[in-house]
Amino acid sequence: xxxxxxxxxxxxxxxxxxxxxxxxxxxADAPCSKACxxxxxxxxxxxxxxxxxxxxxxxxxxxxxxxxxxxxxxCPTERYCESACPRxxxxxxxxxxxxxxxxxxxxxxxxMKILKPGKDTGKKVAIVGAGPAGLQAATTLRQRGVxxxxxxxxxxxxxxxxxxxxxxRLPQAIVDHEVARIVDLGVDxxxxxxxxxxxxxxxxxxxxxxxxxxxxxxAAKQLxxxxxxxxxxxxxxxxxxxxxxQVTASDLPDHVLVIGGGDVAMDxxxxxxxxxxxxxxxxxxxxxxxxRASKTxxxxxxxxxxxxxxxxQPVSAHQNQVTFKHRKVAAELTIxxxxxxxxxxQRADLTGLDLDLQHNxxxxxxxxxxTTDPQVFAAGxxxxxxxTVVFAxxxxxxxxxxxxxxxxxxxxxx
Amino acid sequence: MIKKDLSVDFxxxxxxxxxxxxxxxxxxxxxxxxxxxxxxxxxxxxxxxxPADFKVDEVSPRxxxxxxxxxxxxxxxxxxxxxxxxxxxxxxxxxxxxxxYPDKVVIASIMGPTEDDWEELARLVEEAGADMIEMNLxxxxxxxxxxxxxxxxxPDLCQRYCAAVKRGxxxxxxxxxxxxxxxxxxxxxxxxxxxxxxxxxxxxxxxxANVDLEKKVGLPIVNGxxxxxxxxxxxxxxxxxxxxxxxxSAAGLxxxxxxxxxxxxxxxxxxxxxxxxATTLQVTTAVMQYGYRIVEDxxxxxxxxxxxxxxxxxxxxxxxxxxxxxxxxxxxxNYKVYPKIDWDKCIGCGRCFISxxxxxxxxxxxxxxxxxxxxxxxxxxxxxxxxxxxxxHAITLGLVEMKPGREGDPATVDVASQRxxx
Numbered sequence: 001x002x003x004x005x006x007x008x009x010x011x012x013x014x015x016x017x018x019x020x021x022x023x024x025x026x027x028a029d030a031p032c033s034k035a036c037x038x039x040x041x042x043x044x045x046x047x048x049x050x051x052x053x054x055x056x057x058x059x060x061x062x063x064x065x066x067x068x069x070x071x072x073x074x075c076p077t078e079r080y081c082e083s084a085c086p087r088x089x090x091x092x093x094x095x096x097x098x099x100x101x102x103x104x105x106x107x108x109x110x111x112m113k114i115l116k117p118g119k120d121t122g123k124k125v126a127i128v129g130a131g132p133a134g135l136q137a138a139t140t141l142r143q144r145g146v147x148x149x150x151x152x153x154x155x156x157x158x159x160x161x162x163x164x165x166x167x168x169r170l171p172q173a174i175v176d177h178e179v180a181r182i183v184d185l186g187v188d189x190x191x192x193x194x195x196x197x198x199x200x201x202x203x204x205x206x207x208x209x210x211x212x213x214x215x216x217x218x219a220a221k222q223l224x225x226x227x228x229x230x231x232x233x234x235x236x237x238x239x240x241x242x243x244x245x246q247v248t249a250s251d252l253p254d255h256v257l258v259i260g261g262g263d264v265a266m267d268x269x270x271x272x273x274x275x276x277x278x279x280x281x282x283x284x285x286x287x288x289x290x291x292r293a294s295k296t297x298x299x300x301x302x303x304x305x306x307x308x309x310x311x312x313q314p315v316s317a318h319q320n321q322v323t324f325k326h327r328k329v330a331a332e333l334t335i336x337x338x339x340x341x342x343x344x345x346q347r348a349d350l351t352g353l354d355l356d357l358q359h360n361x362x363x364x365x366x367x368x369x370x371t372t373d374p375q376v377f378a379a380g381x382x383x384x385x386x387x388t389v390v391f392a393x394x395x396x397x398x399x400x401x402x403x404x405x406x407x408x409x410x411x412x413x414x
Numbered sequence: 415m416i417k418k419d420l421s422v423d424f425x426x427x428x429x430x431x432x433x434x435x436x437x438x439x440x441x442x443x444x445x446x447x448x449x450x451x452x453x454x455x456x457x458x459x460x461x462x463x464x465p466a467d468f469k470v471d472e473v474s475p476r477x478x479x480x481x482x483x484x485x486x487x488x489x490x491x492x493x494x495x496x497x498x499x500x501x502x503x504x505x506x507x508x509x510x511x512x513x514x515y516p517d518k519v520v521i522a523s524i525m526g527p528t529e530d531d532w533e534e535l536a537r538l539v540e541e542a543g544a545d546m547i548e549m550n551l552x553x554x555x556x557x558x559x560x561x562x563x564x565x566x567x568x569p570d571l572c573q574r575y576c577a578a579v580k581r582g583x584x585x586x587x588x589x590x591x592x593x594x595x596x597x598x599x600x601x602x603x604x605x606x607x608x609x610x611x612x613x614x615x616x617x618x619x620x621x622x623a624n625v626d627l628e629k630k631v632g633l634p635i636v637n638g639x640x641x642x643x644x645x646x647x648x649x650x651x652x653x654x655x656x657x658x659x660x661x662x663s664a665a666g667l668x669x670x671x672x673x674x675x676x677x678x679x680x681x682x683x684x685x686x687x688x689x690x691x692a693t694t695l696q697v698t699t700a701v702m703q704y705g706y707r708i709v710e711d712x713x714x715x716x717x718x719x720x721x722x723x724x725x726x727x728x729x730x731x732x733x734x735x736x737x738x739x740x741x742x743x744x745x746x747x748n749y750k751v752y753p754k755i756d757w758d759k760c761i762g763c764g765r766c767f768i769s770x771x772x773x774x775x776x777x778x779x780x781x782x783x784x785x786x787x788x789x790x791x792x793x794x795x796x797x798x799x800x801x802x803x804x805x806x807h808a809i810t811l812g813l814v815e816m817k818p819g820r821e822g823d824p825a826t827v828d829v830a831s832q833r834x835x836x
Contacts, residue, residue, distance in 0.1 A: 052680040053715035
């Protein structure tokens with residue numbers, strides 16, 4: 001059943017996409033377009049689709065977002081564009097993410113090449129990490145005629161898109177296609193090269209005009225109660241093994257406990273059910289009223305048959321037993337599971353990079369995306385802001401603009 | 415964004431793109447036309463200017479729309495007449511438009527009850543700086559029967575008025591036709607004889623769109639009554655294309671310069687008009703529903719179409735479909751093409767079965783157990799109604815067979831449309 005568990009839900013067809021576009025009210029001041037962190041203009045691309053201009057719609061998406069097909073699938077649109085949609089006041093918001101998926105799928109099937117490299121400026125930039133922020137920054141820099149080399153520690157580009165998000169939510173073929181499109185702009189992508197080990201940051205500073213660090217938050221945060229527990233595994237480690245095809249149902253016990261209430265926890269729990277684990281229990285610190293996971297993810301997890309318990313925090317653990325206490329009411333429960341997966345957040349691991357991030361965590365205004373080293377910039381999840389793909393895209397775009405402003409002078413034309 | 419040259423030359427005037435506002439409420443004053451130019455329209459046909467002594471007195475409300483299954487504006491009914499501003503104001507607006515937008519095309523639409531009026535208006539709009547004149551011989555809701563659609567069905571009047579305009583002005587001139595006529599050809603020939611350089615078609619179709627069942631009066635209700643007036647929008651596109659086809663395939667009119675009007679909303683609508691012989695295009699109803707912004711997708715979509723077709727000049731596409739529309743008696747009637755059902759796509763709704771039973775030749779029956787249609791080839795006439803009603807496009811054109819005793823090679827029969835369903 002491996003194929004089934006990986007299968008992406010079918011998307012809209014031409015007919016259903018046109019019907020959905022016809023539901024759009026074509027608002028005068030389009031709240032959806034003001035609600036996108038990455039500056040996507042759904043009102044514009046839905047209007048293009050509505051008026052039978054699929055190619056124009058694809059241009060609107062792609063010229064703003066190098067990962068448009070990825071965002072179409074993984075963006076929590078309910079929090080952004082769709083929450084702002086006035087159609088929701090009539091019945092339900094326009095399915096903006098699904099329309100974006102339809103349009104970017106058409107872009108791919110029509111073989112469109114929308115982005116073009118800019119006129120060569122003679123400047124070159126090294127990007128450390130081929131995750132969403134690095135990929136978008138590489139695209140923006142190439143569009144402005146800056147040469148780009150990306151150094152990626154893993155064997156495959158994509159960052160968390162490749163190692164974390166489950167196949168059924170984001171097929172690897174989609175990520176690969178986006179990466180290929182970016183490489184096609186003339187980006188030199190070097191996988192399997194870890195900066196700080198295989199090549200030093202100082203070397204990059206010598207070889208390039210600027211270095212952009214977009215290494216993301218790849219280290220899992222730990223729960224003190226679970227330290228050194230042999231039954232435990234970090235969520236990102238588990239998801240990476242699943243994506244690499246290293247996990248099958250026979251490797252897993254009949255009951256798995258997941259700890260966490262964010263999208264990553266939901267991905268883990270749903271993946272376990274899809275893999276065929278009969279009993280999956282997820283315990284979340286937050287109550288449902290304050291849940292961090294998107295409604296879509298939560299609904300998917302429920303539909304998959306995961307037992308969800310909200311409002312409890314772990315207080316102690318003994319091997320395969322974890323005891324939780326409710327945060328607000330007097331209640332305690334002990335759950336026994338032969339595998340315990342924790343998804344309680346991630347942090348940056350900057351080993352070997354000698355990078356001062358404190359500056360960025362506080363950075364605002366003019367100092368945005370600069371580090372204390374004038375030649376080194378940072379973007380993506382390691383700088384302040386939401387840790388979603390759509391934010392990473394925006395940060396990558398803005399950081400590239402900041403690099404251009406620094407290297408080439410003049411105004412950022414974004 | 416794709417960049418292609420959309421410019422066209424029409425009646426000796428250069429348009430940066432073929433998209434114009436048609437003479438209507440959407441081009442009623444300087445400020446509106448200026449915003450349309452800013453939005454990207456190539457030209458504007460300013461709302462029809464009448465003689466100084468013609469007083470426009472409008473009703474309220476004045477519009478209605480036809481719906482089908484929840485889709486609004488399938489057609490639009492409009493009772494507004496010609497420009498209500500004073501003549502001097504209209505002329506001042508034309509002048510200012512041309513001054514501030516020298517690269518855009520400003521077309522003056524005019525209308526008068528006498529030859530002298532036509533001649534004088536033509537003189538005045540040329541003096542005001544218009545690039546071109548459009549004669550409105552076709553408005554179906556005028557309060558004066560000496561003006562409007564009644565005139566447009568009378569070849570003698572049309573010829574005399576065209577000649578009058580030509581006496582008044584040297585500007586290139588197109589005559590705007592009414593569709594409320596059996597054939598346009600005599601009127602068009604009369605206009606050309608009178609000096610018209612080209613034709614604009616179509617104006618609105620006389621209509622009663624809806625009737626209020628309780629009050630027993632047509633819509634819109636004007637203090638308890640209603641009147642016949644012009645229908646426009648998507649529903650009239652097939653009527654406009656038919657007149658366009660009729661003209662451009664008539665002997666001697668093959669090269670007739672035409673500005674196409676009627677239900678244009680999308681670039682593909684525009685491309686259809688172009689392929690049947692229109693050089694410029696005029697739009698009102700879609701603008702009234704959606705605003706000037708629709709020109710963005712009209713232009714961008716048309717550029718992509720040019721790219722797909724491998725043409726660098728829009729003029730290369732003008733009239734490319736004309737020859738493939740022939741009199742019905744010339745069509746190949748030697749074969750039929752059967753439907754092909756894709757069972758993976760079929761969702762078992764039975765709409766094909768219902769339509770075949772009640773609207774065609776009973777070739778599809780219904781398997782109650784399987785919940786799917788059963789095809790009887792011996793009864794099928796190849797009409798393809800089933801394919802048209804299928805909601806999931808599971809039915810396509812299949813086997814082509816020559817009729818008994820007819821000559822021909824089924825393999826060479828060309829029936830497959832590449833038009834995307836929508």
